[in-house]
Amino acid sequence: MTACPGSDAAACAAPAPHLRHRRDADLPEMLDLWVDSWRAAYPEIDFDARRDWLTRQIAALEAKGAATLCIFADSGERLAGFVIIDPETGWLDQICVGPAYKGDGYAEALMTAARALSPGVVRLDVNSDNMRAIRFYQRRGFTEVGRGANTLSGRATVMMEWRAAK
Numbered sequence: 001m002t003a004c005p006g007s008d009a010a011a012c013a014a015p016a017p018h019l020r021h022r023r024d025a026d027l028p029e030m031l032d033l034w035v036d037s038w039r040a041a042y043p044e045i046d047f048d049a050r051r052d053w054l055t056r057q058i059a060a061l062e063a064k065g066a067a068t069l070c071i072f073a074d075s076g077e078r079l080a081g082f083v084i085i086d087p088e089t090g091w092l093d094q095i096c097v098g099p100a101y102k103g104d105g106y107a108e109a110l111m112t113a114a115r116a117l118s119p120g121v122v123r124l125d126v127n128s129d130n131m132r133a134i135r136f137y138q139r140r141g142f143t144e145v146g147r148g149a150n151t152l153s154g155r156a157t158v159m160m161e162w163r164a165a166k
Helices: 024-041 047-063 106-117 131-139
Strands: 018-021 067-073 078-085 092-097 121-127 143-149 156-163
Touching: 018 106, 024 047, 024 078, 024 092, 047 067, 047 078, 047 092, 067 106, 078 106, 092 106, 092 121, 106 121, 121 131, 131 156
Parallel strands: none
Antiparallel strands: 018 067, 067 078, 078 092, 121 156, 143 156
């Protein structure tokens, strides 16, 4: 999804990303990507120790109706990211893009997919010191609607919400 330098962008453009619902076989790669992404943001936290938590979280959310969408780079061969959203409530529990894919449009594609599944409202929590993520959400029309704390780390969070224009 990265723009191609030079005059003939069509000749070297990357293949379009592939987006689909999660399959059981995707879980190990999702866990690795999630750990790598969070480790890049918070190296002092042992995210490897949270793999079981994420596995249980995904299962619990999907059992309640949440959708997990995966986006793949390289003609569908490499997982670039994923999003977990409950279409009924608009709760976006996870949006994750691998460190190698940050800034390449994958997060935007995942957010667009999340909004398509929950077209009226999308709500989420973000760590209050994660300014890159907060700016990403603000640029997409999210506003702060409250404050809280992460139940695992105790870190301060910002509750944000996007609502469709009326």
